[in-house]
Amino acid sequence: MKSTTPNIRHLSLEELTNYFEQLGEKKFRAKQVYEWVWSKQAHSFEAMTNLSKELRSKLAEHFVLPALNVETTQYSADGTIKSRFKTVDNHMVEGVLIPTESRYTACVSSQIGCSLSCKFCATGYMDRKRNLDYDEIYDEVVLINQQTERVYNKKLSNIVFMGMGEPLLNYKNVLKAIERITAPDGLGMSPRRITVSTAGVAKMIKQLGDDKVRFNLALSLHAANDVKRNEIMPINESNNIKALIEALNYFYKETGNEITFEYILFQNFNDTLQDADELIKIFRQVPADLVNIIEYNPIDAAKFLKPDEDTVEKFMNHLAKHRVNARLRRSRGKDIDAACGQLANKDTIGAEA
Numbered sequence: 001m002k003s004t005t006p007n008i009r010h011l012s013l014e015e016l017t018n019y020f021e022q023l024g025e026k027k028f029r030a031k032q033v034y035e036w037v038w039s040k041q042a043h044s045f046e047a048m049t050n051l052s053k054e055l056r057s058k059l060a061e062h063f064v065l066p067a068l069n070v071e072t073t074q075y076s077a078d079g080t081i082k083s084r085f086k087t088v089d090n091h092m093v094e095g096v097l098i099p100t101e102s103r104y105t106a107c108v109s110s111q112i113g114c115s116l117s118c119k120f121c122a123t124g125y126m127d128r129k130r131n132l133d134y135d136e137i138y139d140e141v142v143l144i145n146q147q148t149e150r151v152y153n154k155k156l157s158n159i160v161f162m163g164m165g166e167p168l169l170n171y172k173n174v175l176k177a178i179e180r181i182t183a184p185d186g187l188g189m190s191p192r193r194i195t196v197s198t199a200g201v202a203k204m205i206k207q208l209g210d211d212k213v214r215f216n217l218a219l220s221l222h223a224a225n226d227v228k229r230n231e232i233m234p235i236n237e238s239n240n241i242k243a244l245i246e247a248l249n250y251f252y253k254e255t256g257n258e259i260t261f262e263y264i265l266f267q268n269f270n271d272t273l274q275d276a277d278e279l280i281k282i283f284r285q286v287p288a289d290l291v292n293i294i295e296y297n298p299i300d301a302a303k304f305l306k307p308d309e310d311t312v313e314k315f316m317n318h319l320a321k322h323r324v325n326a327r328l329r330r331s332r333g334k335d336i337d338a339a340c341g342q343l344a345n346k347d348t349i350g351a352e353a
Contacts (some may be wrong), residue, residue, distance in 0.1 A: 004093025005064045006060070006062070006063050006064070006131075007058065007063065007064055007065070007066060007135065008033070008037060008063035008064070008065050009037050009038075009065065009135040010133075010135070011063075013030060013031065013034050013078060016030040016033055016034055017030040017031075019062075021344060023058065024124035027037065029055070032048070032050060032051065033048065033051070033059070034185065035185065036048045037065065038138075038180060038183070038185055038186050039185050039186060039187075039188075040088060041067070041142045043065065043067040044065060045059045045063075046061045056189055058180045066078060066087075066136075067088070067135075067139055068085040068086065068087060068093075068136055068139035068140060068143060069085065069086050070083050070084070070085060070086075070143055071083075071084045071085060071086040071092060072084045072325065073147070073273040075255070076350050079099045080097065080098055080228050081096065081144075081147055081151065081240075082094060082095075082096050082148070083095050083096070083097075083099040083143065083144065085114070085139070085140060085143065087132075087136060090127055091112045091130070092112070093109045093112050093132065093136075093140075093163075093164055094109060094163060094164060095107060095108050095109060095140045095143070095144055095163055096144075096163065097144050097147055097148055097151075097156075099148075099152055102156070103157040103158050104152060104154050104156050104157050104158070105156070105157065105158040105159070106140070106141055106144040106145070106148075106158070106159045106160070107155050107163050107173070107245075108137060108140040108141060108144070108160070108161055108163050108214050109132065109137075109140065109162050109163030109164035109165055110131070110132055110163070110164070110166070110167040110170045110173070110174050111128055111129075111130070111131050111132060111138060111164060111166065111169070111170055112128070112129040112130050112131075112132065112164070112165070113126040113128040113129050113164065113165070114126060114128055114164060114165050114166060115126050115128040115166070115169065115231055115252075116166050116169075116199050116233070116234065117234055118199060118220075118222075118233050118234075118235075118237050119231070119232045119233070119302055119304075120175040120222070120232055120264065120266065120296070120299070120302050120304050121299075122299045122301065123163075123164045123165070125299075125301045126164075128165070129188075131165075131169075131170040131173055132165070132170065132173060133173055133285060134172075134173040134174075134176035134177040134180065135177075135180075137174065137177035138177050138180050138181060138186070138187075141156070141159060141177075141181055141187065141272065142187070144156065145187075149265075152200075156189070157193060158191065158193045158194070158195075159181065159193065159194045159195070160194075160195045160197060160218075161174065161194075161195065161196040161197055162195075162197040162218070164196060166198065166199055166201070167196050167197065167198060168196075168198045168201040168204035168205070168208075169204075170206055171207065174196065175211065175213070176214075177185055178191065178194060178196075178215060181194070182194070182214075189214045190218070191213070191214035191257075192214070192215070194215040194216065195215065195216040195217070195218050195228050195258075195260070196208075196215055196216070196217055196218070197217075197219075197220055198218070198219060198220065199233060199235050200219055200220065200233070200235055200236065200239045200244045201224070201235070201239060202220075202239045202244055202246070202247040203247075204242040205217070205244070205247035205248060205250070205251050206251065208251055208255070209250050209251040209253065209352070210254065211257055211282030212254060212255060212332065213255060214255070214257065214258070214260040215257065216257050216259070216260065217251060217257060217258070217259050217260070218259075218260040218261070218262050218292075219234075219259070219260070219261055219262065220238050220242060220262045221261045221262060221263050221282070222240075222262070222264050222266075222270065222277075223236075223269075223270050224241075224242055224261055224263075224270070224274075224275055224278035224279040224281070224282055225241070225278050226240050226269060228264065228269065229241065232266075232269075238281045241282065241319060245282065245285050245286055248286045248288075249285075249286060249287070252286070258289045258290075259286060259287065259288045259289060260288060260290045260291070260292055261279075261282070261283065261286075261288055261290070261293060262292065263279060263290065263291055263292065263293050263296070264291045264294045264295075264296050265293060265296060265306065265307050265311075265312060265315065266296055266297075266305070266306075266307070267304070267305040267306060267307040267308075267311070268307075269304065271307045271311050271312075271315055273314065273315070273349045275315075275316050276315050276318040276319055277318075278326055279319070279324075280319065280322050283324050289325065290325050290326070290327060291319065291324055291325065291326040291327070292326075292329045293312075293315065293316060293319075293326055293327065293328050293329065294314075294329045295328070295329065295330055312328065316328055
């Protein structure tokens with residue numbers, strides 16, 4: 001059970017200031033504590049060493065400071081690192097560090113499990129336990145950044161919300177987490193280096209436009225007609241491709257932010273030149289920057305297979321011939337179930353505590 005005592009990270013600076021004034025403490029103490037829980041990333045009151053012992057005890061009496069802990073870490077042969085994080089109420093959620101020559105990307109989760117039941121995704125076969133709070137999402141980024149510094153002597157350069165769960169079904173927490181991640185008194189990251197990926201919730205894509213968000217958006221398309229998309233992504237029955245095209249255009253009109261399509265190739269399902277033509281048609285209706293063609297990572301629960309290299313090459317060449325900006329994204333971390341669609345809190349040999 002989560003504690004009913006207030007979480008200190010859920011207080012604004014103004015609310016913290018009021019608390020200290022009621023204690024008869026100086027106002028600047030509030031700023032000190034706010035810095036500890038956000039920019040200094042303290043995970044306990046004891047860590048707040050410029051506060052008196054008495055004041056730390058008072059904080060511990062009135063508040064909790066729950067934080068994610070790293071339960072296990074797995075290292076892929078290709079340099080990818082997958083972490084399983086444990087919440088204060090004993091749920092597990094996974095995040096991944098993906099290093100390349102030019103960037104270090106954190107793939108973070110927004111929910112514990114998922115309710116969308118996409119047929120090709122391991123997380124889709126799990127129940128959704130609950131949404132992650134914004135401070136828990138923040139912790140994922142903090143802990144993955146610490147790994148990046150420890151293993152690669154670099155800082156995170158990018159964040160993608162492509163882990164477990166549907167970010168737009170945890171809208172407020174995702175936006176608040178990004179606000180803290182990008183705030184000067186948080187992690188200070190540029191919103192242009194953050195991409196939120198959605199399976200396609202048209203209403204909430206439009207809401208992103210209304211809220212004038214500054215981060216990038218990726219749509220997990222994976223099939224370019226409604227019949228096929230309904231088959232693999234049940235959400236399409238209430239958010240069809242036409243509705244998504246309209247929502248994406250609205251989002252772009254309101255924000256001007258980068259839009260990417262994600263398209264996993266499945267053998268004998270969506271990998272023909274006719275499928276490519278349908279994808280081209282959608283691409284031309286939206287001011288999208290890029291189509292990421294993704295290598296499929298088989299999972300035990302699903303029947304899908306990846307196409308052979310010749311089929312992939314023909315598909316990519318067809319897109320290029322029609323001037324579609326497409327990139328083939330090879331999977332990373334397959335050997336530790338850290339690749340796209342594989343996150344499911346699955347035990348894997350070789351995990352380290």
